[in-house]
Amino acid sequence: xRTNKILIQNRFSLKLKNLIGLIGFFIIVFLVSNxxxxxxxxxxxxxxxxxxxxxxxxxxxxxEANITLKGTKVGTFASEDGTFTFPKELKQNDILIFSHxxxxxxxxxxxxxxxxxxxxxxxxxxxMLGAPQVDKPYKSKSN
Amino acid sequence: MIxxxxxxxxxxxxxxxxxxxDFSHIDFSQADRNAQSCKNEKLNNLPKLINxxxxxxxxxxxxxxxxYLWVCTNISNDYNLYLKNKRKRxxxxxxxxxxxxxxxxxxxVIFHKLLKNKKTICSGYAYLIKKLADLAxxxxxxxxxxxxxxxxxxxxxxxPNHSWIAIELNGKWYLCDPTWASGIQNAxxxxxxxxxxxxxxxxxxxxxxxxxxxxxxxWFLLEGNTSTFNDFLEAPVIYxxxxxxxxxxxxxxxxxxxxxxxxxxxxxxxxxxPIVQKEISLLIDNGHKNKKxxxxxxxxxxxxxxxxxxxxxxxxxxxxVYFGEGLISTFTVKVEH
Numbered sequence: 059x060r061t062n063k064i065l066i067q068n069r070f071s072l073k074l075k076n077l078i079g080l081i082g083f084f085i086i087v088f089l090v091s092n093x094x095x096x097x098x099x100x101x102x103x104x105x106x107x108x109x110x111x112x113x114x115x116x117x118x119x120x121x122e123a124n125i126t127l128k129g130t131k132v133g134t135f136a137s138e139d140g141t142f143t144f145p146k147e148l149k150q151n152d153i154l155i156f157s158h159x160x161x162x163x164x165x166x167x168x169x170x171x172x173x174x175x176x177x178x179x180x181x182x183x184x185x186m187l188g189a190p191q192v193d194k195p196y197k198s199k200s201n
Numbered sequence: 202m203i204x205x206x207x208x209x210x211x212x213x214x215x216x217x218x219x220x221x222x223d224f225s226h227i228d229f230s231q232a233d234r235n236a237q238s239c240k241n242e243k244l245n246n247l248p249k250l251i252n253x254x255x256x257x258x259x260x261x262x263x264x265x266x267x268x269y270l271w272v273c274t275n276i277s278n279d280y281n282l283y284l285k286n287k288r289k290r291x292x293x294x295x296x297x298x299x300x301x302x303x304x305x306x307x308x309x310v311i312f313h314k315l316l317k318n319k320k321t322i323c324s325g326y327a328y329l330i331k332k333l334a335d336l337a338x339x340x341x342x343x344x345x346x347x348x349x350x351x352x353x354x355x356x357x358x359x360x361p362n363h364s365w366i367a368i369e370l371n372g373k374w375y376l377c378d379p380t381w382a383s384g385i386q387n388a389x390x391x392x393x394x395x396x397x398x399x400x401x402x403x404x405x406x407x408x409x410x411x412x413x414x415x416x417x418x419x420w421f422l423l424e425g426n427t428s429t430f431n432d433f434l435e436a437p438v439i440y441x442x443x444x445x446x447x448x449x450x451x452x453x454x455x456x457x458x459x460x461x462x463x464x465x466x467x468x469x470x471x472x473x474x475p476i477v478q479k480e481i482s483l484l485i486d487n488g489h490k491n492k493k494x495x496x497x498x499x500x501x502x503x504x505x506x507x508x509x510x511x512x513x514x515x516x517x518x519x520x521x522v523y524f525g526e527g528l529i530s531t532f533t534v535k536v537e538h
Contacts, residue, residue: 159332160316181309187363187364189353189362190323191384195521198488
């Protein structure tokens with residue numbers, strides 16, 4: 059009876075040891091892997107990205123567009139051949155605004171692989187009307 | 202004291218519609234200085250222009266003011282382009298494909314001229330304001346419709362001929378006409394003269410509707426019944442000076458009046474600011490000669506100006522209402538037996 063009790067106790071302590079061992083293993087795995095994972099995440103969001111690119115209109119003609127980092131005054135404009143290098147290193151989720159008179163303003167969110175941007179801007183279409191102001195007094199036809 | 206009662210009555214009359222007086226607590230002088238300091242800025246760097254224009258301006262109204270004033274005082278009207286567009290639009294009026302093709306061709310020309318020469322036509326003014334307002338995170342709309350000036354031939358006014366701008370400030374929409382605010386076009390010499398008129402900035406929609414008829418009714422910004430296209434065509438002519446002096450024009454509602462000999466015509470204006478009675482005159486033109494005269498009866502009560510004029514001879518008259526040297530409105534009177 060007593061021997062049985064000891065056996066059961068031994069078996070229980072063995073299971074407990076295994077369980078503690080398993081938990082310990084997971085803790086070690088967690089501790090070892092987590093910092094690496096955290097470091098990778100940190101690196102991917104904070105990594106500075108040098109953004110270059112080219113801006114064309116819908117017909118493929120280079121466009122000297124203005125390029126601004128949203129919420130700041132930092133910006134540049136594309137050269138005659140449409141190419142540009144943004145003057146500041148950018149981070150993921152930064153937004154670049156491309157603007158040019160006569161074309162739709164577009165916003166592009168920077169992602170990990172935004173190192174080279176090919177941007178196509180489409181023409182604005184406005185119904186063109188015009189009646190200028192005059193200060194000539196009205197004159198009746200019958201007059 | 203007169204001014205005090207004018208102000209009191211003004212307060213009770215004005216708050217109905219969105220207009221410039223909503224911002225009477227805002228001093229626009231910093232916004233105006235910003236616009237002035239950007240005099241030589243070009244349109245090839247819109248973000249730089251918008252940064253300079255809106256620098257240090259805390260409110261939406263001030264930021265819009267700087268944009269609007271810069272456009273009105275730096276962009277001139279291109280009368281040749283206006284005439285060419287008018288001819289083409291008339292020619293292709295019933296051919297939507299050709300009209301659309303012409304419009305897309307014209308778009309390129311207009312954007313190029315705006316960029317290189319700072320010259321444009323109405324839609325170009327409205328477009329540029331919208332473009333700059335977008336970059337300043339302000340909500341605006343280009344409004345297309347019909348505009349009537351003293352030289353508009355209403356018999357030919359059968360398709361939209363004008364564009365203006367609506368701007369949302371603090372959740373409320375307002376109307377502005379940057380083209381007409383910018384200056385005066387001389388049709389004979391083709392000369393455009395910059396002559397900024399502040400009356401077209403956040404104008405009273407009721408006065409605006411006298412010579413602006415939007416394609417979409419909601420852009421009247423008026424509650425209740427708005428005028429019909431016929432009402433608009435039959436309205437008296439009003440000039441730039443009306444926008445600087447009047448809030449509304451309750452009568453006459455029609456351009457052409459017919460009365461019997463020795464009868465009077467009545468004119469009623471709601472004023473923006475007090476006026477001295479001796480400043481008011483009528484120029485009456487019978488087709489052969491004209492005569493400047495004082496109205497038979499004048500009454501100024503608070504913000505309401507009432508004029509009456511008696512005609513003692515048969516004939517057909519153009520009646521021009523002047524405040525000082527400023528031409529306010531014209532209507533015609535036919536005097537019969």
